[in-house]
Amino acid sequence: MADSSSTALHEQLKQAIAGDRDALGGILTRHGSYLKMLASTQIHQRLRGKADPSDMVQETFLEAHKQIDTFRGTSHAEFTGWLRGILAHLLAKHFRKYIGTQQRDIRLEQSLNQELDQASGCFERGLVAKLDSPSTKLMQNETMLALATALDALPVDYRTVIILRNIQGLPFKEVALAMDKSVDSVEKLWVRGLAKLKLEMDPQ
Amino acid sequence: MNDKDKLSGQPLESFAEPTAQFHVSSEAASRSAAEDPRVVDAVKRFMAMMESGNAPEVNAFCKEYPDIASTLEPCLAGLAMLQKGFGVKRPLDENPTHFAGSIASIDGSMPSALGDFQIVKEIGRGGMGVVYEAVQLSLGRRVALKVLSFAGALDAVRLQRFRNEAQAAAQLHHTHIVPVYAVGSDRGVHYYAMQLIEGRSLADVIASIKDSRSSLENSSRSATGANTPSTAQLSTNTTNTLTTAPFDSTQSTNNRSLRDRHFKSLAKMIVQAARGLDHAHSYGVVHRDIKPANIMLDPVGNIWITDFGLALVQTDSNLTRTGDLVGTLRYMSPEQASGGLAPIDHRTDIYSLGITLYELLTLQPAVIGVGYNELSNQIAHVDPRLPKSIDATIPSELETITLKSIAKDPKDRYATAAHFADDLQRWLDDKPILAKPPSLLQRFGKWRKRHAGLVAAGIGFLILSGVALLGTTIAVLREQSKTQAALERETTHRIASDISFQQARRAVDTFSQLGEIELANRPDLKTLRREFLETSLDFYRDFIDAQGKSPTLQEELSATMGRVEKLVEALKRLDRFEPLKLLAYPSVQNEIRLDGEVANFVTDKIHSVEAMEDGGSGGESRSEPSEDRVEEFEAIENKLTDSQRKRLNEIHRQTRLPFIFKSIEIAELLALTQDQRKLIGLIIEQERPDRASKKRNNNGRGMNNGRSNMPNNNRPPHEPDFPGPPPIGGMREPPMHGPRPGDSRFDRELIESQTKRTVERIIDSLDDQQKKKWADLIGEPFAIEY
Incomplete structure (x- = not known):
């Protein structure tokens, strides 16, 4: 591409x-x-x-x-x-x-x-x-x-978690705090976000 | 991804149940794939590997998780894309999952990994930061990782300099230089990875020799210890040739050879270090911070110089911590201690290495002192004690070499570190060394430099005693002429002081003349004029005190002073009458409730004063209150009640805002400090409307015609002075920022708001008591109808 x-x-x-x-x-x-x-x-x-x-x-x-x-x-x-x-x-x-x-x-x-x-x-x-x-x-x-x-x-939650974790490099604990969610849920959002991102980039 | 919708429909809390990171729950398998905690864990693990730089291919990684591979694969692919696009961001305080258990960062303060490096444990702390033992994940080797604690305080330029230096240092490959593996930063934390040297720094070595020696002394004093345990201390740590065996110089030749061996081992260390330095120097890299703590001794007896490239960044900010400062300063070369006055080249390292050798030999620092100034003075001017004077067993050649390497002037040192090493090697090989002990003359020269005062005094004494002998013989003859000379001297002195007195006097005279005469024509500068006059009064008082002895001068000065005093008095009186002039306005008469009769009287009087001015004495004396006028004013004043006078004063002050704050009256009433007065002047100056935009009106007399409402720079407080030049206008004119006939409403409002802001700022600057007093002085606001 x-x-x-x-x-x-x-x-x-x-x-x-x-x-x-x-x-x-x-x-x-x-x-x-x-x-x-x-x-x-x-x-x-x-x-x-x-x-x-x-x-x-x-x-x-x-x-x-x-x-x-x-x-x-x-x-x-x-x-x-x-x-x-x-x-x-x-x-x-x-x-x-x-x-x-x-x-x-x-x-x-x-x-x-x-x-x-x-x-x-x-x-x-x-x-x-x-x-x-x-x-x-x-x-x-x-x-x-x-x-x-x-x-x-991406949906806003996915985007936020990826930006915070992967672009800004915040630990999940802080990402969770920033998003007002539990660590577990942001980690799950993150994983799903990553997969969705891949799909956006490369639909195959 | 098709389960995304399903998931997002659920409340997020349902995911929030605590799950251990590696705990694979049995129910998990039955959940939908993306909910599987193993997926999260696997992705996190993959990320940790990526962050440490050793991630496998996505496909290979997925093979480890065959049952969730299809869910895992897109997540990892997404992650890999992110990494490709934005690089790896590793949070410092997050436990890397794949190392969970191996590292406990309990308090979260210790970073568990930096870039490619997995931190194992802390091995030391220093001025530069913390040193960790770490594992470079990509290569699986152990490293020493120095985390620079000051990096946060570094600006971009210094950071770049650090990187350049460190990269230059990383190019150095030498058996005696600790290799730099990597320089990097991770989320703003800067680190420096080096080969991990198992061993101790020379600082430790010095300390342990000292220890063993003192305990040896103790034991040999207490008993005839066949073998002291402490001597073994060092050799258990190192298996090198260094010995700390009995140094007791009273012992026999056996010990003597032991001591020789000891010194040789020390010399060998410095030879190695010097070779390492020479290599670095040949690449243009200067260490700048050579000291025992930066030279490592490994168990095999090899020397390693460490921390290349760090000295440059280690300036001011972290040197302000005194402990580090002293630790580093002691080994600084004179040119470094001179604080940038002298150029610094590779010879600074030679000096610092020499100082290290000195300390190894004598077991005490060459420079002893507390505080920056003492240390840097010593480094610059004081030669350290001769090593042999501290320990007579130190070989003289070694002393000579040491002294040459630590010469104050770089030119007197070894030209290169290699020469230093060579000379030491010569001594080790029992060949004659090149360095020469300083000759007697040189020593005297040095001694003279050091004791310049003493030498001068000594020479002076010699000369004096010679002269004295001669002197006594002719003393009598000279006696008379001496007296003569003394008299002459006295006279010259008096003439000189007279001259300076006359000069000062002339200055003050001019000053007061300016106040007395010149400024009299500038009613607008009245306040300034009074300041001038009052200041010159002070000077006259001083003069009279100082020149007390001369009656003629006294008289003259007193006369002048009296004149000035009178003037100031008159001006003060004038000030007192100033408010009365406001009574010309009916609105003011109303405000202070003058009865019909009194009002008529006052109006009459005011008009007669005005008439007096119109007919005017004119000319220079214009601003001086004449006796008639004073009488008229006093008559008016007497007609007023106390409360009327108070209100009149209040109104008058209001008309003079904000400049009233600069008046002596207010300054005294509010007891303004000198600083406050200055501040007030400043505020008024700052708040003054833009001067540049307004045309200047330098002519004091023409100012009313100028219609420049904005007070301008040259003409500060436009204060109406009684008797002001234009008969009615001058009087009627509202003083400061007040409106005038013909002003546009806009101008008026602008000026009013300006004044208001200025006054507010000034009041803000007052203390509470002054504020209260001020409120009392200014009273209720009142607008005069002109």
Whole structure:
């Protein structure tokens, strides 16, 4: 799935960078679920759900349209990272509004950025193993977007448990706490969610 | 997946029954497949394997569970996809199920696994973090896992630096360097995996030699112990050539050779460490934190340098903990202790290794001291005691080598760690060493540096005694001229101090002149003027005290002071009459309930004062209250009752908000502290409407025509001064932020809200007592109808 679409995606990215607004719109749409997932992990953690991840995604898109001229990369991974940066910036702005003055420093944005990177698996991967070639990176980026889209299509409980456990890396105990369910039930939700996710990704 | 619907229809609590993780219930088989706790367990197990980096193929794994394989397979596939897309996220405090039982993280505080590493037990704690024995799951080898406790405090830059350093260190392959297997982070916890060295650090070695020696001394003193048990202590741990056998120097040649062997074994350790360092240096890696605790001795007698790449991150934040600080500082090189003034290169390691050797030989730290300053001063300036002065049995060549390696100036040390190792090796091989003991001259040079004061004093004494001899002979001759010189000196001194006095005086004179004359023309700067004058008064008082001896000067100063004093008095009086001027407004007369008769009288008086001003003495003296006017005012004042006066004062204060807070009267009444006054000034300054947007009106006199309602920067409190320049307008004009005829309503409201906010902020800054007092001073709000 990655192969055919990734060349298309690459083409689309090139057009978007060249100034094609439609191409940019298309490529942004593909990132929608992914950004939403990232936003929801952060909003969940810091705002206890006091903001709508979809709104953050919309704002990110708007900013991306405004700032596409400032994007200096060429690869898809760079583009995704760039979007993450915008999202981190917007989230930081948003958090400050809610959390107030106490965290009003540049570190909030930095740490958000880092956390988002981390949630995307890029961070650790680059650290522990340097095996990733550019092409595997692209594949991974592709998979990431596809997964985010598939996750977005899951029933909310399934999605939540998978995000909390597998993206944010919370232990089941905390996942259960966050979802106000028992550990047993979140574990079961999780297993079913995984199977459903597989089905979404690969219907065979 | 077809049972999903069925399941979601059930209340979630039905799943909540406690089930042991590996407990396979007999009823489970009869349940629907996805409900089978074994599925959950199997998926969790698979995830744990994934998280530790050694997950098998999904299909292979499923074969272990033939009866639930069909349910299991999609779950695992989903999990694998997630991993592929987002990487592995392992919660730190969750028991990995496949290791359940092998590790008990009872309190949950100890991470059971980090990345590929399964933690077995804690083996040590230090400034850098906790060291665990762990198993690298993918390769099944035992490792030492250092978890950096400070990582949370690291910013991205420092973290990156740590990674770079650690990766550079991981490239080092040398028999005397502990290999770094991996550097990584897991959920924000940064770790560093190294080969697990079974052995002890040189710090332990030093401690145990010390122990054995002191117990030896005790036992040999108490009895003729044929064999002291404590001497065996070390050799049970290590089977190397190091001996802690009897060191009693009074004993015979047998012991002597034992001691030789002891020192040789120590030298061998340092040779190995130096070789290891040299290897690292040749790759451009500087350790920066060589100390006994970072050098390991394994049971075979091999030396291992550990913790490469960690020193760089170990700056400020975690060094602030004093214990670690001292532990690390003792071994710091002078260039490191200089705090970034001197460049740091590989020779810092040579120094630190030399200091380690010193401690091994003498069994005491080369640098003794408490606290950062004492330690760093010692490192920079004080040469440690000569090793042989601590233990005479230390071979002199070894001492010479040690001293060379720990020279304060990097240039005086061995150029490379290899040279250091070579020289030690020469000694071990009984060849002549290259290092030279410092010559007498060098020693004197060092001694002189160390005792610069003493040397200077000594030389001074020599010279003095010589001079004294000569001196006495001509003392008598000189006596007279000496007196002369003293007199001259005294005179010069007096002239000098006179000059400085004159300068100061001129400054204060100018200051008070400014207040007396220049500012008199600026009614808007009245408050400032009074501050000027009062300050200069203080100075004059000081001058009079200081120059008490000179009567002429006294007189002069007193005269000036008297003049200024009078002025201040007059200004104060003027302040007192200020509220009375408000009586020109009928609304104010009403408010304080003036009777018809008194009201008429007051109105008359006010008009006559106004007339006086109109006819005006004009010019410079304008702001000085003339005697006539004072009389008129006093007449008015006398007609008022106490309560009327109080209310009038209140209203007057209201008109002068917020600047009234800067008046001396309020400052005194509220007993504002100096800090509070400053703060109030600041608040007023901050709350002032945007200055840039308003045109400046620098001309004090023209300000009323300028119609700039916003008080601007240059013209602070626009305070109406009696007698203000435009006859009626000046008086009628509501002082501060008050509205004026012609102002738009918007402007007025803006100014009012501005004033209100400023006042609120100021009141906020007052203490409770002051707040109460203020409420009393300001009274009920009243709006004057102009």
